[in-house]
């Protein structure tokens with residue numbers, strides 16, 4: 706995507722903007738209008754959860770942010786530059802619902818794969834691999850193959866691999882959707898712990914689970930049914946750390962209810 710000089714200047718001026726989405730639309734070649742007039746500004750260290758009905762364009766927005774597909778209107782900058790450039794500079798990392806681990810590679814080789822592809826030395830790869838496996842509580846499993854892990858552990862490895870390049874923007878597309886409720890809550894707690902250790906990293910997280918959106922985020926972004934528009938922003942004003950007790954608080958329930966109400970209207 707080519708930015709005009711004015712757009713580049715505006716993005717650079719606001720240098721702490723992680724992401725600026727300005728009147729972005731996406732029409733696929735088959736004519737499907739996936740996203741219309743989306744506007745969003747994400748600052749450093751925000752944790753945004755995207756909720757909305759199936760097919761409302763959440764993944765399309767994420768793919769545009771990651772530079773995997775281009776908007777057909779409007780413009781979008783990540784850290785003051787184009788998404789493709791930001792990805793090249795390893796500022797963006799992506800975690801999908803499917804773990805996408807290499808079945809024949811030990812965990813240390815799986816998590817360090819992005820560094821291997823960039824030609825980083827083995828010594829540095831091991832140091833960084835140990836760092837991220839420690840972050841997700843899997844340092845003792847370095848030499849294990851993915852098939853020996855549970856679903857939750859595989860997701861931890863995917864998160865570790867995304868963190869290895871120290872991204873400034875972490876995109877997570879329904880990462881916990883396939884996990885059982887207890888594992889899901891454990892991973893939510895762990896993800897918040899990791900994020901709190903690096904409050905400069907911004908996280909964008911797609912979920913269909915309203916409880917999850919309120920538990921995790923600083924702000925919930927609500928999208929309308931197709932053609933997808935961003936219709937509401939709901940600030941979640943509760944302090945971190947948030948723990949399991951927070952899930953039982955009446956205020957938590959109130960916010961879950963208000964996000965559900967906005968979603969259903």
Ligand SMILES: Nc1ncnc2c1ncn2[C@@H]1O[C@H](COP(=O)(O)OP(=O)(O)OP(=O)(O)O)[C@@H](O)[C@H]1O
Nearest residue numbers: 733735737739758759760761762763764765766931
């Ligand atoms: N490559 C594509 N070509 C054509 N249409 C597409 C393409 N990718 C997505 N779409 C369509 O664009 C719309 C938005 O899809 P998208 O996957 O972004 O929605 P979503 O909100 O992430 O859905 P879900 O919650 O079910 O994952 C849908 O109607 C989908 O069928």
